[in-house]
Amino acid sequence: MDNREPSYAAPFGNDRDQVNRLLKEVKALKQKVESLEEENRVLKKSIYELSVSYSKSVWYGSPAAPSDHSPPHQPPPYELHFDTSASNSHLLNPLEWVNPPPEKRQPPLFSATNPHRGHTGAVYTAKFSNDGLWLASGSFDNSVRLWDFRTHQEQSVLLHHILNVSSLAWSADSQSLLSGSYDKTCHISSISREQSVYSMPCGGFVLDVGFHPTDPSLFFVGTSRNCLLMGDTRAKDPVLSVKHPGMVNCLHVDGSSGGSAPGTQVWTGDSTGVLQLWDLRQTKSQRVCETTLGPSAALSSICRPRRSHAAVDADYLITNAYDDTLRVYRTARPPASSTNSSSNGPTLLQQAKGFRNRNWPIGNAAIVQNRPQMAGGLFIDMDMSYDHDSERVGSTGHASGGIGGAPNGGSGVGGGSGSADSRLLLATGSAEPFAYIYTLDPESLALTAQRLEGHTERVYDVDFHPWEPFMCTSSSDFTIRLWSTRE
Numbered sequence: 353m354d355n356r357e358p359s360y361a362a363p364f365g366n367d368r369d370q371v372n373r374l375l376k377e378v379k380a381l382k383q384k385v386e387s388l389e390e391e392n393r394v395l396k397k398s399i400y401e402l403s404v405s406y407s408k409s410v411w412y413g414s415p416a417a418p419s420d421h422s423p424p425h426q427p428p429p430y431e432l433h434f435d436t437s438a439s440n441s442h443l444l445n446p447l448e449w450v451n452p453p454p455e456k457r458q459p460p461l462f463s464a465t466n467p468h469r470g471h472t473g474a475v476y477t478a479k480f481s482n483d484g485l486w487l488a489s490g491s492f493d494n495s496v497r498l499w500d501f502r503t504h505q506e507q508s509v510l511l512h513h514i515l516n517v518s519s520l521a522w523s524a525d526s527q528s529l530l531s532g533s534y535d536k537t538c539h540i541s542s543i544s545r546e547q548s549v550y551s552m553p554c555g556g557f558v559l560d561v562g563f564h565p566t567d568p569s570l571f572f573v574g575t576s577r578n579c580l581l582m583g584d585t586r587a588k589d590p591v592l593s594v595k596h597p598g599m600v601n602c603l604h605v606d607g608s609s610g611g612s613a614p615g616t617q618v619w620t621g622d623s624t625g626v627l628q629l630w631d632l633r634q635t636k637s638q639r640v641c642e643t644t645l646g647p648s649a650a651l652s653s654i655c656r657p658r659r660s661h662a663a664v665d666a667d668y669l670i671t672n673a674y675d676d677t678l679r680v681y682r683t684a685r686p687p688a689s690s691t692n693s694s695s696n697g698p699t700l701l702q703q704a705k706g707f708r709n710r711n712w713p714i715g716n717a718a719i720v721q722n723r724p725q726m727a728g729g730l731f732i733d734m735d736m737s738y739d740h741d742s743e744r745v746g747s748t749g750h751a752s753g754g755i756g757g758a759p760n761g762g763s764g765v766g767g768g769s770g771s772a773d774s775r776l777l778l779a780t781g782s783a784e785p786f787a788y789i790y791t792l793d794p795e796s797l798a799l800t801a802q803r804l805e806g807h808t809e810r811v812y813d814v815d816f817h818p819w820e821p822f823m824c825t826s827s828s829d830f831t832i833r834l835w836s837t838r839e
Contacts, residue, residue: 461777461789462823462835464806468499470506474828477519477715477813481526484818486543488529489832490517496531496541501817504834512539512548518713519561523568530571532558538573540585550585559713562605562618572618574600580620582632594630594637598623601713604654604669621651621671627698629683641697643681649673652709657718657776669698670778672716678704678780680792702797704790708783715813716780717823779823781811787825787835806833 473492480487480501487499496510496517513533521530528549532538534557540550556577564570573581573590576599582592604619606629616633617640625645631638645651653672669681681698707714778790787804809828816823821837 461802462837465834465836468832470497471830475826475832478824478826478832479520479522479815480817481522483526488520489826490520490531492516508546510541518558521561521563523563524565528568530561530563532561552583554581560602562603565605565607572603572605574603596622597626601652602654604656619654621654623650625649627651643697645673649675652713653715655716655718657720670716670718672709672714672780674710676705676709704799707780707788712783714781717814717816719777719816721775721777779814781814783810785809787811787814804835
């Protein structure tokens with residue numbers, strides 16, 4: 353009789369092999385589930401974006417675009433709207449220009465040239481340097497690109513940021529470029545060295561930036577943390593923080609005004625629709641004036657044309673807001689000792705409609721044209737006095753020259769001069785694939801407009817060249833376009 357114990361080694365070995373196979377299968381299934389969940393998230397996001405696009409198209413009365421690379425939206429029918437309400441009786445027929453028929457269109461001021469391509473994401477901002485030699489662009493591909501304006505070729509790519517680049521500003525001497533990003537930092541880059549030479553943490557998404565008009569070591573930042581920050585390259589962190597009721601979407605640093613030193617007064621616009629002027633000469637910031645438009649008119653951009661030397665009480669300030677309105681104000685420059693915020697508020701002169709700004713950070717720009725002479729609808733001899741984010745050109749002696757020529761040494765006539773020889777050009781992007789040019793006569797306050805067609809997606813930002821007859825637009829179609837008055 354065999355008394356040996358039965359052997360269980362073989363069955364247990366088979367069980368281990370089966371368990372290992374099952375574990376591998378479970379692991380493979382988990383990976384597949386994770387992959388499917390990721391695809392599901394992407395599909396949900398795509399459905400959401402398409403739903404938003406469709407809802408917006410229904411709201412604006414036009415068919416939705418099927419994709420990011422679809423043809424431009426069909427323009428809505430031509431419409432003129434004149435605001436005759438009692439509250440706006442002082443305004444001269446604000447113009448809502450959408451798409452007039454050919455027989456009613458004004459001769460075009462600008463026509464498209466070849467686009468600049470290179471970005472792999474939406475181009476959020478584009479700015480000409482003050483010396484007119486460079487064009488800088490910032491994108492959702494996290495890069496800042498420098499373009500040689502003379503050759504229209506890409507010169508360098510700056511990769512300092514790890515998230516979307518939201519705003520750019522040039523120093524007065526055009527040797528430094530300030531960039532802000534959703535990575536909650538801003539960088540100052542040296543153009544000659546093509547690298548970052550300074551960075552500062554900002555605590556929130558950077559929404560707008562601006563250099564001090566005369567001191568390249570000082571700069572200003574608007575953030576999503578409801579703060580206006582002042583930075584100094586000699587310090588690691590912000591040296592001043594001014595709290596706001598909402599996100600500081602936009603800012604503009606004023607030059608010398610009302611006896612105050614350049615760069616001591618800063619305009620801000622926030623997400624609650626409040627436009628404010630701050631005096632930063634003291635250790636504790638002081639509000640000079642405030643204008644409230646309301647939450648439906650959150651501000652997205654502020655700019656000035658160059659200020660007149662002779663008319664300090666007649667300066668233009670231009671704002672974009674989420675209520676699809678571009679507003680032109682006249683700001684009375686207060687004395688340096690003034691603290692009365694109610695008497696120093698800006699006066700609304702005119703407002704323009706027709707573009708779409710709602711819920712998008714759409715930028716604007718302005719330029720004064722002097723001695724216009726029309727030839728085939730083009731301004732061929734006009735002295736262009738320039739400013740976008742600060743009054744740098746005037747303060748550094750780079751006065752504007754005749755359009756189509758080199759800069760000259762004259763000071764020119766600035767915004768608000770009221771001269772019959774000058775007109776104000778206002779440019780804005782749009783949530784549609786268009787940019788808009790409005791021409792404002794400073795005496796009659798009459799508006800004419802042109803729609804620039806060439807992009808295939810929304811236009812985020814616009815800028816004018818300091819003296820050449822060019823403007824640029826940046827778009828979510830990944831391109832920057834130049835527009836020229838030359839035939």
